[in-house]
Amino acid sequence: MRWKAAEYSGWGRALWAKGEIARPERQRGLDQVFAEGIVPAQGMRRSYGDAGLNDKGRMVDMTRLDRMLGFDPDTGILDVESGARIGTIAAAFAPRGWLPAVMPGTGFATVGGCIAQDVHGKNHHVAGSFCQHVISIQLRQPDGQTVTVTPDTTPDLFRATAGGLGQTGVIVAARIRLQPCKGDIMMVTERRVEGWDQHLSLLDASTATYTVGWIDATAMGKALGRGILEEGETNSGLVPQREKFRKVPFTAPRFALSKPIVRAFNEAYFRRVPRTGRTVVRPIGDFFFPLDKIHDWNKLYGKHGFHQFQCVVPLSSHPALREMLETIAASGLASPLAVLKRMAEGRAGHLSFPMEGYTLAVDFPNRAEARELIKRLEDMTLSAGGRLYFAKDSLARGTDIRAMYPEHQEWLRVVTQADPEARLMTDMIRRLKLRSQA
């Protein structure tokens, strides 16, 4: 197996690693890679921080092991290799009336990545997290064995693998449950939301299957928390498929996302929806993966990259979340299009992100002021009883993370047993000291 010397980053392009990567195209090739000892796996590197990085070490890129292996139309159960992308599965199955039960905000995420981060989607309030729809996982363990992990037969290992950041073994394949849908288009109702209180109450009252709030994180005063509420349901019918992709061809200069431009963009984005609201028909990809049409959009943040801050706080802590948004708006550092969403309890693993509450996600350019601001937001999250999302994080401290994830000790016990020599550690695990007792 040939190893490629690579310098690579997470999606945020703020944290980088140098190391060797192998990319097998068949299961046989994967065996060859692991013949020299197991290494941690990466997918499409859509995690923003360092979850998919292993500086000075080796990794295996799973993206070419991406076949759909079998589907049972009676039960909706799909067998799939871990490198398959969620968007590909959605595109293949939606016309036949099935969708992955949970889809993250980018269709480029792999099945393996969705499991390792126990991701959620715009329907978390009804469907729960990704791994709640995982029937079983084929897990290649450091001892060379491939085991079948299920919530019933191996509950500890399942809970440590779901959202477990790849520390129990390499996810080779999975059996996931798809969910019936009406077809491959979405009926999307969009309405303007004038401020914070209205935003929360609309999210609370929404009965739609898919609900998300876009927030203008630059608006202050009475307009604080203004944005657009999007509610979607799947449907069928004739809509021209949009296949046009755009690509960001080069790393943008710093002014591309400067304050006046972001303000103007957000203003326009807000006014795009008429005052009375509207209902539009969209291809499913446009609704679920709005930014996937702009390939490499992360380059818009210039050569220094960016950070995404995403937290969830309990329902009762909404005043703390409002305070965070005020802090963000006052800083003038936010990027276009922040996201606010109500979550339910659904989670499948020890380190899964979701809790019943509100989640807020905001992008910031990678600058000293922004990093300081994010530190403040992390402190506010902790004292509000909330937690940070490993798929987005690149700046948190290990002590805070432990306080946010009370099941860390249980996870660590299972992980230590599964990978006693700590061969699967990544940069994120080292930065947050997740594999040590204290």
Add this chain to the structure above:
Amino acid sequence: MTNTWIILGATSSMARAFARKVAAQGDGVLLAGRDSDDLAALASDCHLRGARISEAVTFDARDPEGFAALVERLKAEDGLISAAVFVGSMPEQALIDADPALIDGTVTDSFTGPARFLHLLVPEMERRGGGTVVGVGSVAGDRGRIGNYVYGAAKAGFATYLSGLRNRLTRAGGHVVTVKPGFVDTAMTWGLPGLFLVASPENVADDIARAVLKGRNVIYTPFFWRYIMLIIRHIPEFIFKKMKI
């Protein structure tokens, strides 16, 4: 009319991308190669993407005994029959220099093996009055270079074969597309130094599918390789022989 493709060398990433593309159009695919486990996985994948039929079959360019059975299998399908050839092997030139016997295998894998198979298949395509042959060559076949001229010679031979086959099949209503990829992001090129403007297998598959649809004769993919090779072909030999590119 239905169309059934036999895809030779289906385990390669370019072939995989192309098989998926035609599967999504509802064509049938017979996925031919040596790694039957891997082909079985791809067969399931193509089936779930919409292939009318999707089957793994054994093909070894160096074992022509098996060719006739494959042609018989194809004859069992109604409608048009098409073939896409992605086989080929490229041992490092240094290995060939040390062991010239490797030349035979390289030429068999990249040229004479698939040519013998096509020669068995083409009469049936003529009988049915249509179908397409996609032959994947290489820009390396456009001019012999010190770095890989045995592989280049095999691909050049295959390109000439395809040109003649096009001449023949056109008369029967069929068509032949010669594909010359530049650098493509495959297992063959992974981690190699000095590559530039590397295309994804999916982009190459898109280009091939478009060429099939439009009845193009010879395509370079990505397109700009046509111009790169135009220049390289026109360097006078007395200069070229001293160059190392």
